[in-house]
Amino acid sequence: AQSVTQLDSHVSVSEGTPVLLRCNYSSSYSPSLFWYVQHPNKGLQLLLKYTSAATLVKGINGFEAEFKKSETSFHLTKPSAHMSDAAEYFCVVSDMSNNNDMRFGAGTRLTVKP
């Protein structure tokens, strides 16, 4: 079955500095990978998705992620953090196993300092 590991439960950056949120996945098939963001008292919003097309995926709000099969990674990056980026971020994997269910990571809380 597929699984996903978010390597950091909490990341803190200063406004204007780069953001890196790390995600490693495990999948026996060609996976689909997603990043979602959750602001306080809100549902999850899709940031970007990878579904076997270009390995560098651009999403909303300046975020992007690169699919690296050799490293089984799908890290999320942004060149310059904004205060509004402070939220919880979830890496998600889905493949043909397990009824195509989406498997969510435990989440990474991003704090942005002024």
Add this chain to the structure above:
Amino acid sequence: ETGVTQTPRHLVMGMTNKKSLKCEQHLGHNAMYWYKQSAKKPLELMFVYNFKEQTENNSVPSRFSPECPNSSHLFLHLHTLQPEDSALYLCASSQVSVGHQPQHFGDGTRLSIL
């Protein structure tokens, strides 16, 4: 406006009460989902409906009873809940329940069991 609306946003109930959570999607999707989000735990998939038919029940206790009268509406009926059922309950929808289809989430119902 996320396209997926959940009501109520907050619910406090005793263990002997019966209540229902409602979800409505305005996206023309054919698959709908219930998730449970507890503190410090990954998102847990509870139920999946595809074209109004339940296609998945992830070993959810019978005190949770889903209902999907049509592709746009999903309910979660609650009765004799336990304190550990306190959580954020999220509804989501997608075009169909295939792994590469991104899911769109509502803002959730915060449930507290007294």
